[in-house]
Amino acid sequence: QKEVEQDPGPLSVPEGAIVSLNCTYSNSAFQYFMWYRQYSRKGPELLMYTYSSGNKEDGRFTAQVDKSSKYISLFIRDSQPSDSATYLCAMSAGYQKVTFGTGTKLQVIP
C-alpha cells in the first residue's frame, strides 16, 4: 500500500463548477499537509499548506484535513479554465521529507 493515495483522474468539469480533490494516507506521523499545482513541464507550485486537522481558506481554494480518517481535500470554487493543471497532495511528518501523491489531472472546460 502506498503511503499516499490520490486518484490520477483525469477530472473534467465545466467552468464555474466546484472541484473536489482528495487524498488518503496511511502514515499517522504526517502532520503537515500541502497542495501543489503543477502545469505541464513545470515545477510544482505551492497552493495551500495546513498543519494538523482543520480547514484553511485562501480565495477560491479551501483545504481540509481530517486526521482521524487520514483524509485530506482541496476544494476549488468557481473553477476557471486557468485552473486546469495537475494537483498534487503532499505530506510531511515534520522532518522536511515530503511524500507526494501521484497527482490528479484537472481540466476545466469553458
Next chain:
Amino acid sequence: GAVVSQHPSWVICKSGTSVKIECRSLDFQATTMFWYRQFPKQSLMLMATSNEGSKATYEQGVEKDKFLINHASLTLSTLTVTSAHPEDSSFYICSAWPGGPPEAFFGQGTRLTVV
C-alpha cells in the same frame, strides 16, 4: 513565496556523457535541498537530500555514483547525472526550504533527454 531557480530547463545529451543540473535558492539560504525525479503521469520520487557542507543522503535504490550531488554553498546545489543512458531520461526537480514550516518550494524542473 520563496524563489528556487533551476537550470537548465531542458537538455539533450548523448548516451555516455554527463549532465549537470543547478538548483539555486534566490532569496533565502537553504542548508538542505531535495532532488526529485518525475516520470510521465507519476508522482515526484525523492532521489536524495542535499546537505550544505556534507554528503548527500540518497534514497534506497538511487545510485550515488551515478547521481552526484554537491551542495557547496547555502544557495546552490548541483546534480550531475554521470554516464547518462536513455533510461535516465526524465524530469528532474529540486526543492528547498526557507525555514519554518515544511513548505517546500520547487524549481522549474529540468527535462533531460538522453539519446
